[in-house]
Amino acid sequence: MSVLETAIVYGLVGIVVALALSLSGGRRRLVPAVAAGMYHAALWPFFAPFLLGRAIDGEARTGPVRGELSGPVEAAEARLRKTLTRVGGVAEEVLGPQLETVTSLCGSLRRMERRRVEMGELLESPEFDGKEVVRALEALEGRGEDWRVESLEARLRHIERLKRMHEKTTRNVEETLLKLDEMTAQIALLQFADPGQGEVAFHLEEIALTIEGLSESLLGVHEP
Amino acid sequence: MTIAMTDNDFADREPTEVQLEFGEFFHAMLRDAEGVDDMVCDGERGLSALHHLLILGILGLALHGLALGVVIHLATPALPLSFATQGMPLLWVPLALVGGFLSSIAICLPSFYFYTQLSGLDASFRLVTAQSLRVQARTSVLLLGILPFYLAWALSSFLGISQIDQVVALGFIIPFLMGFAGLYSVYQSFRRLAKKLPITHTRRGQFVLRLVLCWGAVTATVAPVAVFRLAQTFSGVL
Numbered sequence: 001m002s003v004l005e006t007a008i009v010y011g012l013v014g015i016v017v018a019l020a021l022s023l024s025g026g027r028r029r030l031v032p033a034v035a036a037g038m039y040h041a042a043l044w045p046f047f048a049p050f051l052l053g054r055a056i057d058g059e060a061r062t063g064p065v066r067g068e069l070s071g072p073v074e075a076a077e078a079r080l081r082k083t084l085t086r087v088g089g090v091a092e093e094v095l096g097p098q099l100e101t102v103t104s105l106c107g108s109l110r111r112m113e114r115r116r117v118e119m120g121e122l123l124e125s126p127e128f129d130g131k132e133v134v135r136a137l138e139a140l141e142g143r144g145e146d147w148r149v150e151s152l153e154a155r156l157r158h159i160e161r162l163k164r165m166h167e168k169t170t171r172n173v174e175e176t177l178l179k180l181d182e183m184t185a186q187i188a189l190l191q192f193a194d195p196g197q198g199e200v201a202f203h204l205e206e207i208a209l210t211i212e213g214l215s216e217s218l219l220g221v222h223e224p
Numbered sequence: 225m226t227i228a229m230t231d232n233d234f235a236d237r238e239p240t241e242v243q244l245e246f247g248e249f250f251h252a253m254l255r256d257a258e259g260v261d262d263m264v265c266d267g268e269r270g271l272s273a274l275h276h277l278l279i280l281g282i283l284g285l286a287l288h289g290l291a292l293g294v295v296i297h298l299a300t301p302a303l304p305l306s307f308a309t310q311g312m313p314l315l316w317v318p319l320a321l322v323g324g325f326l327s328s329i330a331i332c333l334p335s336f337y338f339y340t341q342l343s344g345l346d347a348s349f350r351l352v353t354a355q356s357l358r359v360q361a362r363t364s365v366l367l368l369g370i371l372p373f374y375l376a377w378a379l380s381s382f383l384g385i386s387q388i389d390q391v392v393a394l395g396f397i398i399p400f401l402m403g404f405a406g407l408y409s410v411y412q413s414f415r416r417l418a419k420k421l422p423i424t425h426t427r428r429g430q431f432v433l434r435l436v437l438c439w440g441a442v443t444a445t446v447a448p449v450a451v452f453r454l455a456q457t458f459s460g461v462l
Binding site: 003043045046047049050052 | 270271274278326329330333348349350352353357457
């Protein structure tokens with residue numbers, strides 16, 4: 001096969017990959033879409049795995065895959081995305097930029113949930129068994145400044161701290177999930193809103209406020 | 225001994241969870257930061273990381289190639305390869321370097337995936353792709369770092385202090401030498417990821433090192449040939 005024939009085959013595969021990526025990536029303006037298409041077509045061997053991976057992640061996955069969790073966060077995100085696909089027109093144009101924020105928020109939420117699960121697992125481990133530590137302390141009671149007592153008390157403090165963090169993270173995850181569902185319901189309402197009565201603007205304002213609330217909630221977790 | 229810990233200590237431990245801008249990503253690659261691991265592993269941020277890795281990889285090689293092309297263009301050294309002084313080196317050297325290295329990675333991707341699976345790490349093809357580009361991105365960052373020194377050395381050859389033939393020859397070799405730093409970066413990354421990724425079958429010790437050496441060996445075989453062939457072709461056309 002000559003260089004020209006190889007280039008033709010490479011280019012054809014590249015066009016297919018670029019088109020598939022363009023279809024899966026959502027709407028874009030013409031010039032950025034063409035530029036991205038040429039970039040993807042030229043370097044398709046590096047993008048093809050992401051294309052295949054996305055299909056598997058989106059459709060065929062039924063359980064946790066490669067360290068990722070499948071739980072309430074994924075379900076809430078799936079509901080939100082499904083609702084967003086149903087809404088078109090002005091609302092979609094206005095919500096477009098917000099969607100990236102939502103995607104980022106969902107990513108953070110998933111990591112928060114993962115951390116919550118890890119904390120829970122740690123609390124169930126023998127090293128973090130508070131009752132065991134209390135029993136050991138009781139056994140050493142009356143020994144005053146014994147270094148073992150100090151060590152056990154420090155361990156107990158760490159366990160208590162981890163418990164508080166676990167509770168706080170659980171509460172934050174639940175609150176954020178509820179807000180996410182609230183936003184999904186608001187977006188769903190947009191389908192039936194009367195554009196002439198300012199209802200769309202009202203709902204969009206509500207959604208923007210919800211997104212702000214979500215951001216603040218997550219920032220509150222990361223920067224307590 | 226009691227270690228004072230606050231809730232913030234745990235919160236701070238979590239790597240950055242927002243998408244990194246290109247500048248931040250460049251700094252992360254410069255520091256060989258662990259945060260890049262999280263980006264390449266994350267399904268949503270993975271594509272963004274891939275874009276950054278690709279652009280960084282292309283940028284470093286292209287600038288190095290441009291500098292080398294300028295040196296060849298101005299000095300016309302007497303190299304053993306006849307095509308090296310043909311055409312417009314300003315154009316074909318960057319193209320040959322970028323095309324040669326990226327095409328060799330693309331050709332070797334399936335091998336990288338097999339080696340990774342054989343090592344016992346259940347890494348996805350996406351992760352393998354991103355990690356292979358990480359080698360190139362890290363190499364490119366270092367190439368950008370030594371570019372001023374290389375140019376200074378090249379300028380010294382115009383003053384007769386050093387041999388221009390050596391300057392040009394080393395200019396072609398430097399990206400391969402810097403590749404070792406890229407491999408080290410990916411070795412460190414895989415060592416960290418080995419604690420997180422599923423292990424399909426347990427291997428003997430140092431399996432990550434053997435995996436990365438296999439990656440390096442197959443790339444070291446393909447990349448020089450790809451660069452040579454592309455340089456030969458482009459110098460005749462451009």
